[in-house]
Amino acid sequence: MNRWLPILISLAGALLLWAAWPTAPFTFLIFIAFIPLLRLADIVPHRPKFFGCIFLALFLWNLATTWWVGNTTVPASGVAANLINTLVMSVPLLAYHRSRQRLGRTAGYFALVVYWLTFEYVHLNWEFSWPWLSLGNVFAMHPSWVQWYEYTGVSGGTLWVLVTNIVIYETWRQRKKYPVPLSTFMWKTAWKPAALIIIPLLLSSLVQYNFKLPEGPASKVVIVQPNIDPYDKFAEENERVQLEKMIELSAKATDSTTSYIIWPETALFTHGVWEHKLAYEDETERIRQFLRSHPKATLISGATTLKRYDVVDEAPAMSRSAEDGNIRYDAFNAAIQIDTSYSVQVYHKAKLVPGVELIPYARYLSFMKSLALDMGGISGGYGLTPGVTLLEDTRTHIKVLPTICYESVYGEYVAEHVRLGANLVFIITNDGWWGDTEGHRQHAQYARLRAIETRRWVARSANTGISCVVDPMGRLQQPLPYWKEGVISATVTPGDTFTFYVRFGDLISKAAIAFCLIVIIYSYYLKFTKKIRVTDDE
Template identity: 45%
Template sequence: MHKSSFWQHPVFLSVISGVLLWACWPTSPLTFLVFVAWVPLLALEARSTRLLRFWGWTYLSLLLWNAATTWWVGNTTVPVSGVMANVLNALVMSVPWIGYWKTKRRFGQTAGYISLVAYWLAFEYIHLQWELSWPWLTLGNVFAGQPRWVQWYEWTGTSGGTVWVWVVNMLVFRALQTGVARLRSWRTVALALAVPLVVSTGIRFYRSGLKAVPLNGPDVVVVQPNIDPYNEKFESGTEIQQLQKLITLSDSLIDTTTSLVVWPETAIPFEVDESRFWHVPVLQPLRDFLQRHPRIRLVTGLAGERRLPADTSTPAMRIDPATGIHYEEYNTALQLDTGQGIEYYHKGKLVPGAEIVPYSWLFGFLEKFSLDMGGASGTLGRGTERTVFSRSPAGYRAGPIICYESIYSAYVTGYVRNGANILTIITNDGWWGDTQGYRQHQQYARLRAIETRRWVARSANTGISCFIDPLGQVYQAQPYDVASVIKMHVPPLEGKTLFVQIGDWLSFLALAWTVIALATGIFVRVKKRVWKKH
């Protein structure tokens, strides 16, 4: 390792890369720094002669990025949950770099660069699928605060942003290697930056009609009740007061044009047997509210449960010790109407630690800590379908996205493929207090609007509630820790973007390249061993 100057020292290169990644992340206005954030690590790899040492410096950089950007994950009564999330996430992020180091030395620089992009995309895809899923720092999310730059996400999803970031970083690194006097390299960098921006501008102009708000269209009302999730929401005896607060806020803006009302995640905070929902006496104010407004449909969150047959066994199954009844609990979204019709959706993407204990056969002892980490008590049941709420006289077919699910780019497209013409995000971001967490979460919703070209109505318990148009522009964003209610004419939209139709095609290509690269590496190694024996 060359140590001729401070600027080339591995400590500096490692730390500055982590700092740049933190400094560019939403909600920072310094997004452009992402285009050079990986350059120090690329320079560090070029000078490295030992894999273990290179991995150590890379891990330090990734740990700094994670800790500085998502430290708020530990802002619960069990701070170790945040520590573990950052430590483990940085660890799995380092795997693509190890693959890159080996591939480059075995097959050359070009193959190494292509493989680094492919390995990173493959890592992001796998990180969206397994039980330790934590895709908050998916690279393409970095542009959530700059939707004007990435209107082409309707073709690629966030994977396109990930590729853009890597390509520009590699071109900048190569330009620095060849010397600043060689203008051709820097022209290539400028082109790689400019072309996606120009394309995005063109798409935004072409799609500008999607954000048009009708003068006399159906209204959507979004409620932000601002109920403390630790000290109030799940306290016994407060159910009536909480319901009344939601109803009073809703009543203040509902009129004859209102067709849809959206309440946040677990707005109905106590556990309810979903098969007997309307038989619960404490829900009488809710029945009265719907009777007063027969034109509306109410999308709301619920801590739901369902009974299971006695011979059923599932990872989330519970047994009532008093009755012996088998049941599962869910983080539920439901749509209600005055005719007592109910449509249910059970959250499919569960938060590790808070709503599901990953690989419970190994970590089952952590179940008792889940509420303190910002979730329910123990592992929840999960839905398998992206259900769309369709019983609306105004023509709304709402995709009920619950909290954490709105981070999942390709997952959200499933609602649109199933017919959703508006997206509703119901969430409770109050678990992590007044930190960057809830701000980042709201920004990510802008990307989901672009990818699907749908309006988003976002109801957050403590904020930020808002409306988002199909170009990613935010309307009526409500401040944190304030009870409020907002209303807007929202047009239901049809049609499917390329990304909705064919999915995360860039990740599929990356997975194919990764499999081929790994198979080729194994084949070459085996061939060499056989050749040596003969």
């Protein structure tokens, strides 16, 4: 039994983490889901064996929760993504295992918290970025639990999860080591983990009670869910048919009071359009023709755009070369804004999906550029040259952040653009690549966290679903089911106030990075001075 115990504990950890994750209904299990990993650090002193145990737990969690990333034409991509993410996730736990041995149990727990928060922040900002399983995302289905995210962002949820798991584990460990009457145990010890769970919930209720929705002139938005199979939409002969379909759907809900019409990611110009010619394309003129019947309306849509660099030497290193070699250009996953004028604004997606839209660090390994997965349309990776920061309606001066697909998972990125003046947040996405799996459901739920962090209305247009509206308290409104054509008409109010999180960003993670460096330096100091602490593992 002792031989198999670490494996059984690893399996228990994976099961708890999976069961707690959206969209499963057992979110409360996250408060004990890390306990098996803490236990492994106590009973498995041998580092390679400990690595094997946590790798098993984390890999099974990744696989059970995000297996759908491989539900594409290249299934091996999912296995590779889960393996790489598991390896990266193992680093803070391995560092904790070593620090606990050197610094003692209490300091080791502190080290675990700062290591994990540092890992999540780094994982948000490097080119292998995959923040889908940041621990604070686990509360996406329960916005009433985390209204205080307007102060902390998702990292506050991560801190809550880690500290609560540590305290519950220590409470159990002390009870096991020093048996006392149950009444004494409840009075002196058990109240601590209970308070750690209850107090944040009470704070969330207090914040929610005092919060008032934005006031002022409202804007009517029309959200289109065309339900076009993503594997068919990039056929060139379908472009015009799809355009007419989206105009027809838009017309069902658009009237003289409509401010915005929202179409999903890559809804237009699936094979690319030169940005300097964009205002004069036939498709653009067809949209203007429709908008002239609704002159107050502005269209925001996903598109594939191309930008040429007339001076080859000034082109980005990873830009493309035309067949004749005379010009360099970039392809962009973009959002465009069209109204009745001949001014078309273009926003370029900045947070690209590793392996599909971006080969990480390919500028240092140029031969890897050809490895980008072909998910239809433009393959080979997208450019990162910035477009406009926000899409602004010059008539109303409303500014929109059109987050494209994966970008909506990045809380600090969204907050930064709200700080630059975004009054509304739109999410345009095409989640149909992964079929009817948890992928599109999790993605829709994460939008609720962006609404709380920024206190902005969020309007979400998804090609195959789930399209919806999210109010600034994170409440989901009018969700359209997956794989169903439809239109949403909703009223939103542009916001102009800044939350603490918007003003100051992710202070918790930045503090964790500073403490992480201190812990590492101190740990090595102890190593070289031979002052290593030995503690009782039990």
